[in-house]
Amino acid sequence: MQRIIPNLWFDHEAVQAAEFYAGIFGGKVLSTYGEGPTNPDGEKQPVTAEWEILGMRFVGINGGLNADGSSVFVPNESFSLEIDFDDQAELERVWHALIADKGEPSECGWLKDRFGYSWQLVPTVLMECLQGPDPAGAARAMQAMLSTSKVPLDGAKIRAAYAGTP
Structure with a gap:
């Protein structure tokens, strides 16, 4: 049983995020619950969406928006999700999928996905x-x-740097 379950805050896109992450990692959306804020089309969205990726819920x-239309909470780099990869091709596939559709690449192999959450995709060789x-x-x-x-971080380049070879 998983005892720590990360809860991520969205304005109104929790279901879309669940589907996005499940699609990238081969996971699944487990459930949605309640009636929460509306999306820009005025449609009510669930309060929560639960999903599973890589064996983790x-x-x-x-959470909706503030009265002025701004986000109640904006993700930042103080929280990130790290995944270790043995396979460089899989690391690169996931990296490019996460930055697709308004994600942002960053430094040291980090990225922000389209929802603003930071990810560290790390070759195990690091x-x-x-x-x-x-x-x-x-x-x-x-x-x-x-x-x-x-x-993305390149495991072969990191290994070569360690060895002192160009």
């Missing part, structure tokens, strides 16, 4: 190199990660 809460026995290699691997801008 999430809940999206439709931690292997950062925790490896060669401190100079670990520093080079860290620099390779830190110098990555607006593209």
Whole structure:
């Protein structure tokens, strides 16, 4: 049983987010509940949507907007979702899917999806190199990660940096 269930706040797009994430990760929307705020077309949306991806449950809460039409809550980098990948092609597929339709690439392999949530997609080789026995290699691997801008992290480049090969 999963005891910690992340709850993500949306203006009125919790169901769309659940479908978006489930589609990318091969998960499923589990349920929706209640009658919450309206979308821009004036249609009532559920209060919550629950979904599962990568064996983990999430809940999206439709919180509506402030009286002035601004978002009640805006996601920021103080909360991010990290996923480790053994397969570079899968990391890149997920990275590009998450930035599609108004997502934003960022530094160090991070990105924001179209809902404003930050993701860290990490090749497993990164931690292997950062925790490896060669401190100079670990520093080079860290620099390779830190110098990555607006593209996915590349496990082969990180491994090459650790080894000191171009």
